[in-house]
Each structure stands twice: as structure tokens, then as C-alpha cells.
Amino acid sequence: DIKHMSVRAREEYYEFLERPEWKGKNIPLIISHGACNGLRSASDPVQAHPLTAAPLNPVTINFYDEEIIRLARSGGIIGLQLDERRIASKDTLKHTKKSLYRHKIMHYRSGLLWNQVRHIITVLDAEGLFAWDCMALGSDFDGIIDSLNGFWTAEELPFLADFLERHAFNYMKEAVFKVPENRIRADEIVQRIFSTNGHEFLSKNFI
Numbered sequence: 001d002i003k004h005m006s007v008r009a010r011e012e013y014y015e016f017l018e019r020p021e022w023k024g025k026n027i028p029l030i031i032s033h034g035a036c037n038g039l040r041s042a043s044d045p046v047q048a049h050p051l052t053a054a055p056l057n058p059v060t061i062n063f064y065d066e067e068i069i070r071l072a073r074s075g076g077i078i079g080l081q082l083d084e085r086r087i088a089s090k091d092t093l094k095h096t097k098k099s100l101y102r103h104k105i106m107h108y109r110s111g112l113l114w115n116q117v118r119h120i121i122t123v124l125d126a127e128g129l130f131a132w133d134c135m136a137l138g139s140d141f142d143g144i145i146d147s148l149n150g151f152w153t154a155e156e157l158p159f160l161a162d163f164l165e166r167h168a169f170n171y172m173k174e175a176v177f178k179v180p181e182n183r184i185r186a187d188e189i190v191q192r193i194f195s196t197n198g199h200e201f202l203s204k205n206f207i
Contacts, residue, residue, distance in 0.1 A: 033138030079138020
């Protein structure tokens with residue numbers, strides 16, 4: 001699990017995997033509970049996809065586009081975390097709409113998680129990769145996190161799935177993909193993130 005590695009440690013690990021004795025072993029990268037920072041790489045920290053990168057938190061504990069591409073190619077998986085402090089920039093949080101109605105709060109805050117999903121699909125599709133098999137949910141509810149407002153415990157996860165499907169449906173209506181296979185139904189996107197991908201990853205690599 002590379003979640004709690006520093007950037008330097010992650011880069012050293014990637015170099016380790018490129019050694020002759022390990023190259024070709026198909027070792028999948030695992031990010032148990034992480035987020036994208038929207039930047040191309042540690043050596044080139046610019047937004048290659050500014051439209052989807054802008055709302056994200058550009059901190060080094062989050063992962064660069066180059067790392068997400070490496071993860072996908074390795075057959076790895078990223079558990080998308082639900083900590084508002086990690087998945088969105090301070091400016092994004094400041095300008096996220098507010099409401100007194102819980103269903104509206106859930107809609108606005110679930111959009112912060114969708115921003116992460118949208119960036120990953122954008123990055124991987126641009127690389128000619130299928131994007132929907134490397135994402136899962138990494139809630140981190142057993143840690144000390146600032147959960148998405150309205151989704152404080154596992155009890156609210158079914159609601160999160162419902163609201164995420166709304167975002168996915170709206171996105172898919174106008175999305176244009178380089179890889180035709182990336183056009184899938186909104187309900188399949190949510191099913192993959194909340195269940196299928198994690199189960200298949202465990203079955204393939206650990207069971």
C-alpha cells in the first residue's frame with residue numbers, strides 16, 4: 001500500500017519494481033485510501049487536464065497523474081477516500097454550495113468525490129486506457145477524517161452511491177471518450193466503484 005509513502009519513497013518503490021528481478025512480475029499498485037492532486041508528476045507539477053484538476057487538492061500526499069496511469073497499467077486499485085480535506089482544495093470547499101436541506105447538502109458534497117472520479121477517467125482515457133476497473137471506495141472511516149458533509153458513517157454509503165450515480169449520469173450525457181469502452185452506464189460506474197472492482201481485485205490477487 002503506497003498511500004502513506006512520501007513522494008520520494010513512492011518514486012524509489014517504482015524504481016524498485018523496474019529492477020530486472022521484479023520487472024514483469026505484474027505487481028499491482030495499491031492505494032488503500034487516497035486521492036488525486038491533479039498535477040502531472042512530481043518533476044513536472046502542472047495541470048495537464050486543468051478542467052478536472054482545478055477542484056482537487058494539489059498536495060504531495062495525494063497522487064500525480066503519472067502515478068494513476070502507472071497504477072492502472074499495473075492492474076492496481078485506488079480506494080477513493082472521503083476526507084474533504086484531501087479530495088478538494090480549500091478554494092473548492094469554500095465555494096461549494098451550501099444548503100439547509102440534507103438532500104441538497106448530499107448532492108453538493110458527493111460532487112467533491114465525483115471530481116476525483118472525473119479526473120481519473122479523464123487522465124486514463126487520454127492515455128488510451130480503460131478507466132473503470134481501477135477505482136474502489138477507500139472510506140477511511142476507521143481513521144480520524146473530516147468526512148464528506150452528510151456522509152459521516154458507513155450507514156450513509158447507500159445514499160452516497162445514489163448521489164454519485166446522479167453525477168455519473170449527468171456526466172455521461174455529454175462526455176466524449178478516446179477509448180470507446182469507457183462509455184458505460186452510470187449505474188455500472190457506481191457498482192464498480194462500490195463493489196465489483198474491489199471484489200475482483202481481491203479475488204485475483206489475494207484469494
